[in-house]
Amino acid sequence: MQPKRRTEDEDTEDDVARALARLSETDLLRLKAIARLRARGLPGVVGWSDLMNEAFARALDGTRQLPEGLGMIAFLAGIMRSIASEHWRRLRREAGMFASGDEEGMADPAPDPERSLAAVQALATLDQLFAGDRTASQILAGLAGGLTAREIQESYGLTEVEYDSARKRMRRLLLRQGIKWSYP
Amino acid sequence: MTEMRLDLALERLLDALEAELLAAPEEDIRAAVAETGMKAGALLVDPQRIFASPLEGEVSDAKHQRVGGMSQPSRRQEAGGDSTPLPDLWSDLPLRGGGE
Numbered sequence: 001m002q003p004k005r006r007t008e009d010e011d012t013e014d015d016v017a018r019a020l021a022r023l024s025e026t027d028l029l030r031l032k033a034i035a036r037l038r039a040r041g042l043p044g045v046v047g048w049s050d051l052m053n054e055a056f057a058r059a060l061d062g063t064r065q066l067p068e069g070l071g072m073i074a075f076l077a078g079i080m081r082s083i084a085s086e087h088w089r090r091l092r093r094e095a096g097m098f099a100s101g102d103e104e105g106m107a108d109p110a111p112d113p114e115r116s117l118a119a120v121q122a123l124a125t126l127d128q129l130f131a132g133d134r135t136a137s138q139i140l141a142g143l144a145g146g147l148t149a150r151e152i153q154e155s156y157g158l159t160e161v162e163y164d165s166a167r168k169r170m171r172r173l174l175l176r177q178g179i180k181w182s183y184p
Numbered sequence: 185m186t187e188m189r190l191d192l193a194l195e196r197l198l199d200a201l202e203a204e205l206l207a208a209p210e211e212d213i214r215a216a217v218a219e220t221g222m223k224a225g226a227l228l229v230d231p232q233r234i235f236a237s238p239l240e241g242e243v244s245d246a247k248h249q250r251v252g253g254m255s256q257p258s259r260r261q262e263a264g265g266d267s268t269p270l271p272d273l274w275s276d277l278p279l280r281g282g283g284e
Contacts (some may be wrong), residue, residue, distance in 0.1 A: 025217075026210050026213045026214065026217075029213055029216075029217060029222070030205060030208065030213055033205050034202055034206070037198060037201055037205065038198060038202065040194075040195050040198065041195070041231060074206055075204060077202060077206060081199075081202075109236055111190075111191040114190050115191050116191060116216075117189075119190040119191040119193070119194040120190055122194050122198075123190060123193065123194055123197070126197065126201075140197065142195045142201040143196060143197050143201075144193040144196055144260070145188070145193065145196075146192070146196050148192075159223055167204065170201070170204065171204045171205065171208050171212060172212055172215070172216065174204065174205060175205065175208060175212055175213055175216040176200060176216045176220055178205070179213075179216050179217065179220050179222045180216075180220040180222055183268055
């Protein structure tokens with residue numbers, strides 16, 4: 001009897017499983033920090049661990065395909081971003097704001113009150129996190145406003161060194177907070 | 185004057201901060217671990233959680249729908265092939281258990 005030939009899908013799924021199994025401790029902690037950050041934009045019932053677990057599940061079962069050349073952490077982060085977007089789309093459908101599928105192609109439909117409230121709360125939390133750092137707060141405001149790094153520097157009169165130093169402080173604070181925050 | 189869309193502002197902010205975390209050097213993560221005393225083992229207390237997400241059944245795409253808490257079949261299963269045991273994601277990690 002001929003051995004069953006493995007399909008390309010099977011090989012891909014196994015590749016993903018092996019890549020997930022190889023994630024290091026720092027990889028997992030980086031993912032946790034990203035999941036904590038992404039969960040900030042969601043209502044309280046959805047925790048960072050839900051996001052992370054679902055991302056692992058979708059990567060493992062082949063629901064999402066790992067694009068060639070993309071790192072596993074960036075891949076999982078992208079899945080978490082998609083899950084967050086899907087969550088809001090689902091709520092909008094349930095609220096009767098869209099018939100199923102109507103939202104496709106709409107770049108930024110007006111938010112429902114729950115999403116607006118979640119955004120206000122998340123922005124306030126992030127603002128509070130960097131409240132003691134004036135430059136970081138300025139960068140935060142600039143990023144929220146869609147400004148580029150150059151535009152933020154010009155708007156607030158920051159030198160490149162000041163900007164980069166503040167970014168490092170922000171990154172380290174996000175990592176500390178993202179790693180430290182407890183379950184969920 | 186147009187009102188700022190806070191949901192879009194948050195999305196931009198989260199995307200930018202996520203990019204920072206993706207680009208963070210390993211030494212920054214190790215420094216954060218040293219400061220906080222946290223270990224990845226804290227993430228791995230209950231492996232079963234990965235397959236029991238409360239997000240199941242919440243996604244918009246019907247293909248992704250998970251009903252009754254069951255994990256959706258993989259494309260391999262859908263195609264009638266064998267099913268692969270889920271790998272032990274934790275067996276190769278240096279730390280197990282631990283806590284926050």
